[in-house]
Amino acid sequence: xxxxxxxxxxxxxxxxxxxxxxxxxxxxxxxxxxxxxxxxxxxxxxxxxxxxxxxxxxxxxxxxxxxxxxxxxxxxxxxxxxxxxxxxxxxxxxxxxxxxxxxxxxxxxxxxxxxxxxxxxxxxxxxxxxxxxxxxxxxxxxxxxxxxxxxxxxxxxxxxxxxxxxxxxxxxxxxxxxxxxxxxxxxxxxxxxxxxxxxxxxxxxxxxxxxxxxxxxxxxxxxxxxxxxxxxxxxxxx
Amino acid sequence: xxxxxxxxxxxxxxxxxxxxxxxxxxxxxxxxxxxxxxxxxxxxxxxxxxxxxxxxxxxxxxxxxxxxxxxxxxxxxxxxxxxxxxxxxxxxxxxxxxxxxxxxxxxxxxxxxxxxxxxxxxxxxxxxxxxxxxxxxxxxxxxxxxxxxxxxxxxxxxxxxxxxxxxxxxxxxxxxxxxxxxxxxxxxxxxxxxxxxxxxxxxxxxxxxxxxxxxxxxxxxxxxxxxxxxxxxxxxxxxxxxxxxxxxxxxxxxxxxxxxxxxxxxxxxxxxxxxxxxxxxxxxxxxxxxxxxxxxxxxxxxxxxxxxxxxxxxxxxxxxxxxxxxxxxxxxxx
Numbered sequence: 001x002x003x004x005x006x007x008x009x010x011x012x013x014x015x016x017x018x019x020x021x022x023x024x025x026x027x028x029x030x031x032x033x034x035x036x037x038x039x040x041x042x043x044x045x046x047x048x049x050x051x052x053x054x055x056x057x058x059x060x061x062x063x064x065x066x067x068x069x070x071x072x073x074x075x076x077x078x079x080x081x082x083x084x085x086x087x088x089x090x091x092x093x094x095x096x097x098x099x100x101x102x103x104x105x106x107x108x109x110x111x112x113x114x115x116x117x118x119x120x121x122x123x124x125x126x127x128x129x130x131x132x133x134x135x136x137x138x139x140x141x142x143x144x145x146x147x148x149x150x151x152x153x154x155x156x157x158x159x160x161x162x163x164x165x166x167x168x169x170x171x172x173x174x175x176x177x178x179x180x181x182x183x184x185x186x187x188x189x190x191x192x193x194x195x196x197x198x199x200x201x202x203x204x205x206x207x208x209x210x211x212x213x214x215x216x217x218x219x220x221x222x223x224x225x226x227x228x229x230x231x232x233x234x235x236x237x238x
Numbered sequence: 239x240x241x242x243x244x245x246x247x248x249x250x251x252x253x254x255x256x257x258x259x260x261x262x263x264x265x266x267x268x269x270x271x272x273x274x275x276x277x278x279x280x281x282x283x284x285x286x287x288x289x290x291x292x293x294x295x296x297x298x299x300x301x302x303x304x305x306x307x308x309x310x311x312x313x314x315x316x317x318x319x320x321x322x323x324x325x326x327x328x329x330x331x332x333x334x335x336x337x338x339x340x341x342x343x344x345x346x347x348x349x350x351x352x353x354x355x356x357x358x359x360x361x362x363x364x365x366x367x368x369x370x371x372x373x374x375x376x377x378x379x380x381x382x383x384x385x386x387x388x389x390x391x392x393x394x395x396x397x398x399x400x401x402x403x404x405x406x407x408x409x410x411x412x413x414x415x416x417x418x419x420x421x422x423x424x425x426x427x428x429x430x431x432x433x434x435x436x437x438x439x440x441x442x443x444x445x446x447x448x449x450x451x452x453x454x455x456x457x458x459x460x461x462x463x464x465x466x467x468x469x470x471x472x473x474x475x476x477x478x479x480x481x482x483x484x485x486x487x488x489x490x491x492x493x494x495x496x497x498x499x500x501x502x503x504x505x506x507x508x509x510x511x512x513x514x515x516x517x518x519x520x521x522x523x524x525x526x527x528x529x530x531x532x533x534x535x536x537x538x539x540x541x542x543x544x545x546x547x548x549x550x551x552x553x554x555x556x557x558x559x560x561x562x563x564x565x566x567x568x569x570x571x572x
Contacts, residue, residue: 001393002390002391002394004394005391005394006337006338006339006394006398007338008335008336008337008338008520008522009335009336009338009340011335012335012336012522013522013523013524013526013527014527015527015528016528026335026340026341028331028335028340029340029343029346029347029350032343091343
């Protein structure tokens, strides 16, 4: 018989509130079922309202770990990506989101974790430890992250410089990094708008890359950021 | 249509205090809470040691847990059954997170569905289904485990899933089945009250007199003194409380009453040690943090996992449970 491999939940011993804002949070059955329903509804709504088109879905890896990186122009982005993933990946996917936006108020934290399975990350520089934790988790669990390397929504729809955090997650790691371009989300729901417009949205997945050979150092992180920025930019329709 | 007898058992709280045992247990609970509440307030001024703080937090938690358990039982059999279903599910949740079983979502779902079905059998007064859920759950868990086409760890997942169902679905479910008895209120209150008194007695006797460790590797705080103290305190209380419930049945004898007390006390302590073993094996201290001072629901109500089935079959042997009530209330007797 194989060795006993079961491990306790990483968030064991935390109160419900602490658990909600922790990068160690693991999704339970109830939240998972809610997410499945929410994802399906969002996908249907986007298809009907925005004529959502998906390209390159076959390029996604067969199993976790995967790091899905996309341009960020709208609150729709996370909803779009979480809902279009195939079910073999969706169940183990977390959306990495800004701790200072989505986790400061309890009702907002409940809503985003239940809808999108978000994990918080601090944008104020105190996130090193959390990033290391997430990096190990990605491969050990294994799971997938949806991540926007620009760190915030673009105010003009253009692609902006990447934060080094993305490199810290995948330098020297065997995980598949998939670039992705979301076209049309900015036109539908830019940062300064309140309600989405019914404009067309298209999601394009690129070829997965691995940065296993890159050093897990500052230089490696910058190189990865530049490489990914170029890969994501090249997916943009002309 | 639900027959009037069942409906009044389910929903009618007007007869809640008809049985003198109910009155006695509820007054004892209220009295104990009042006395310990006052004692904690007085004691809190004096010292601030670790032990005092622990006792204070525990007592404050009791002020919330006790009404949460007693009120649904008094309100009606359906509420009591739902309370015990909720307890089963909360205990399973803690167990699944602690063991890692929650990552197998399909198995978790089956355990939950089967636990809900046990509750359905309870509410329905359908003993056949209640008993059948054991084998049914095993088959279902094994089946969904096969569909993964992943023989690695098959035995482990199926074993963990079935173990969890037997502990929380069936174990706690036995307490639920008492709700089919016409006098379910005093029975449930006596069992739960005595199981908890047993814990408190073991804690106090152990703190005051305890020297020799009972099972130092399993639970370093448990002592022989605590264990014997619990038996000496719980047995007479349980025997005295259960006597009126068994009068007129073929279990109407002092030996039967005393044996009931011993079963509750020893069963409760085994439940406690049983959960301690699980926790030691996992390398964790508490199953949760939901109840301040106590840990999780599993830490607080662990004794019921064994006391439930033991008391059910022991009392059932003498008085029968739900035999004089309409059966298959919802599913129809055909």
